[in-house]
Amino acid sequence: MAQEDIFKKIIAHAKEYGFVFQSSEIYDGLSAVYDYGPNGVELKNNIRRYWWDSMVKLHENIVGIDAAIFMHPRTWEASGHVGAFNDPLIDNKDSKKRYRADVLIEEYMEKLEQKIEKEVSKAAKRFGDSFDEAMFRQTNPRVKANQDKIDAIRNRMVKALESENLEDLRQIIIDAEIVCPVSGTKNWTEARQFNLMFDTKLGSVSEDASKIYLRPETAQGIFVNYLNVQKTGRMKLPFGIAQIGKAFRNEIVARQFIFRMREFEQMEMQFFVRPGEELKWYEYWREARMKWHKALGMGDEKYRFHEHDKLAHYANAAVDVEFNFPFGFREVEGIHSRTDFDLGSHEKFSGRKIQYFDPETNESYVPYVVETSIGLDRMFLSVFANAYQEEELTNDKGQKDTRVVLNIPPALAPVKLAVLPLVKKDGLPDIAREIIHNLKFDYNCQYDEKDSIGKRYRRQDAIGTPYCITIDHQTKEDNTVTIRDRDTMKQERLKIEELAGILEKKVGFRNILDSLQ
RNA sequence: GCGGGAGUAGCUCAGUGGUAGAGCAUCAGCUUCCCAAGCUGAGGGUCGCGGGUUCGAUCCCCGUUUCCCGCUCCA
Numbered sequence: 001m002a003q004e005d006i007f008k009k010i011i012a013h014a015k016e017y018g019f020v021f022q023s024s025e026i027y028d029g030l031s032a033v034y035d036y037g038p039n040g041v042e043l044k045n046n047i048r049r050y051w052w053d054s055m056v057k058l059h060e061n062i063v064g065i066d067a068a069i070f071m072h073p074r075t076w077e078a079s080g081h082v083g084a085f086n087d088p089l090i091d092n093k094d095s096k097k098r099y100r101a102d103v104l105i106e107e108y109m110e111k112l113e114q115k116i117e118k119e120v121s122k123a124a125k126r127f128g129d130s131f132d133e134a135m136f137r138q139t140n141p142r143v144k145a146n147q148d149k150i151d152a153i154r155n156r157m158v159k160a161l162e163s164e165n166l167e168d169l170r171q172i173i174i175d176a177e178i179v180c181p182v183s184g185t186k187n188w189t190e191a192r193q194f195n196l197m198f199d200t201k202l203g204s205v206s207e208d209a210s211k212i213y214l215r216p217e218t219a220q221g222i223f224v225n226y227l228n229v230q231k232t233g234r235m236k237l238p239f240g241i242a243q244i245g246k247a248f249r250n251e252i253v254a255r256q257f258i259f260r261m262r263e264f265e266q267m268e269m270q271f272f273v274r275p276g277e278e279l280k281w282y283e284y285w286r287e288a289r290m291k292w293h294k295a296l297g298m299g300d301e302k303y304r305f306h307e308h309d310k311l312a313h314y315a316n317a318a319v320d321v322e323f324n325f326p327f328g329f330r331e332v333e334g335i336h337s338r339t340d341f342d343l344g345s346h347e348k349f350s351g352r353k354i355q356y357f358d359p360e361t362n363e364s365y366v367p368y369v370v371e372t373s374i375g376l377d378r379m380f381l382s383v384f385a386n387a388y389q390e391e392e393l394t395n396d397k398g399q400k401d402t403r404v405v406l407n408i409p410p411a412l413a414p415v416k417l418a419v420l421p422l423v424k425k426d427g428l429p430d431i432a433r434e435i436i437h438n439l440k441f442d443y444n445c446q447y448d449e450k451d452s453i454g455k456r457y458r459r460q461d462a463i464g465t466p467y468c469i470t471i472d473h474q475t476k477e478d479n480t481v482t483i484r485d486r487d488t489m490k491q492e493r494l495k496i497e498e499l500a501g502i503l504e505k506k507v508g509f510r511n512i513l514d515s516l517q
Numbered sequence: 518g519c520g521g522g523a524g525u526a527g528c529u530c531a532g533u534g535g536u537a538g539a540g541c542a543u544c545a546g547c548u549u550c551c552c553a554a555g556c557u558g559a560g561g562g563u564c565g566c567g568g569g570u571u572c573g574a575u576c577c578c579c580g581u582u583u584c585c586c587g588c589u590c591c592a
Contacts, residue, residue, distance in 0.1 A: 007585095008585075011584090011585090012528070012529085013528095015527090015528085016527075016528055016542090022583080022584080025583090027566095027582095028565055028566065028581095028582050028583050029565095029582080029583050029584080030583085031582090031583070031584090089518085089589095091518070091519075099589085189518090192518085196590090196591090217592080247592080249591075249592085251590075251591075255584095255585085255586095257584095259592095260590095260591070260592080261592095264592065265592095266592065268592095320592095331591085331592065332592080333592080334592070373592065374592080375592040376592095377592085378592065393552085393553095401552090401553065401554090402553090403552085403553080420551095422549080422550075422551070423549040423550070424549080425549070426549090451553090452549095452550060452551090452552085452553080452555095453550070453551050453552065454550090454551070454552035454553060455552080455553055455554090456552090457551085457552050457553090458552070458553055459553095461552095470551065472551075482551075484551085484552085489552070491551075491552095
């Protein structure tokens with residue numbers, strides 16, 4: 001089956017079994033916004049818990065916070081989002097390609113720059129030692145003309161960007177006769193402003209209301225709380241702050257189901273370290289995070305690192321953990337060495353001293369940061385998509401049969417145990433209810449007496465329940481039940497008292513967390 | 518945003534210018550069964566939304582919205 005067909009089935013399965021619904025579906029839905037259903041929220045909560053426990057419970061020096069989605073607008077100036085997330089875009093009508101207008105102009109100026117450099121190096125060769133570059137630049141008419149042109153365009157562009165004059169930005173492109181690199185034509189649309197941050201008004205009286213943004217990343221909530229956490233928690237470097245929360249981006253194109261949503265959830269941990277030690281810690285977290293992923297047992301070959309060739313303005317090292325989705329290897333997590341960019345920038349914008357006094361060296365400095373940032377919804381999709389299996393079976397009569405099973409790592413499964421009375425009489429349902437009553441405080445259990453036993457097993461397979469126990473007539477005689485394994489479909493008989501211990505071992509978080517240490 | 522395809526029951530889909538169908542699923546009853554598909558019955562849809570053409574539109578036309586596939590950005 002083609003990969004996209006499988007992906008379609010996965011999306012259909014997610015809806016049919018209550019994992020993911022489109023937002024506001026009865027009103028035709030909202031583009032790139034999704035809701036999690038009853039089984040979806042369980043799976044999501046379990047992923048969240050696996051992450052949180054592995055960070056906050058297992059590390060003495062990592063603590064959690066939960067910062068608000070609304071933040072002071074200056075935060076986003078300091079972080080660079082107001083600049084970087086406000087792109088003037090322009091389309092070429094012939095090639096249908098979209099460009100950032102300012103980048104298009106920058107590239108044009110670079111070309112002029114290259115022309116000048118060529119002239120200069122040619123002249124340098126000709127005149128040898130006696131060549132005076134400064135003089136040549138000032139006097140050579142061709143070089144001077146190009147240099148003047150560059151200066152004029154740059155001035156005009158800076159002005160246009162500052163005043164957000166999109167018409168003039170477009171006019172620069174027209175006047176300079178910049179062509180589309182693909183189609184080679186000058187057939188441009190209007191330039192439009194795209195703001196990737198959502199904004200709203202704070203204050204109920206409209207005249208006094210001020211514009212604030214929904215956070216486009218959770219990291220800044222950690223950075224602005226660095227001092228609070230460090231001082232109140234008496235934290236010593238190196239230490240980390242973890243946070244799980246929603247972030248919002250008004251994506252131009254949002255697609256591939258829940259892979260790219262406008263409202264999404266991040267699980268981030270910012271690790272503060274002594275300057276100069278950031279690359280050591282970067283290496284540490286890179287390996288630690290990969291181990292965390294692989295510990296789920298979804299297959300080591302499903303993961304790979306993707307090194308960044310060009311780094312963001314705030315980073316001095318960066319790598320992605322990529323997962324093999326039905327549509328190819330894509331990023332689920334990023335590990336970035338963010339230097340002192342964020343804290344340093346907040347220091348500048350806020351005027352507060354955001355530093356750490358190091359008792360070992362008797363020095364004060366702005367800590368460096370190593371970030372691990374994982375998309376919770378992407379993690380959900382990786383688990384869900386990877387779990388979806390269609391198995392071909394043959395029964396005792398030799399008939400073919402297809403079984404749809406979600407091979408979810410047991411610790412993450414929405415329902416851990418289904419308790420099924422073989423028949424709904426002879427007191428078997430009562431025994432089933434009693435077993436559930438004893439286990440439901442620790443494990444999500446489900447009761448089902450409807451339809452044949454085989455059908456009930458298949459229903460549980462479809463939502464990834466790792467174990468089904470069946471109450472039969474023998475149960476009444478010796479207090480034993482059969483336990484059926486989702487993956488092997490094999491059954492074993494065991495005593496009811498043994499159930500809790502078995503579940504702890506097979507579906508609990510303890511073993512998997514222990515393997516990380 | 519641009520181009521291509523699609524939207525009919527919870528799911529997968531059929532169908533016709535004249536009041537809407539199947540299979541699966543759901544619910545009730547029978548059956549009491551250890552790996553889907555036993556029997557009987559029931560519920561469920563202004564055919565994505567809005568407008569137009571028509572005596573009459575789920576079907577034809579226009580707009581819109583959502584999803585899928587390409588082109589660009591990102592967690």
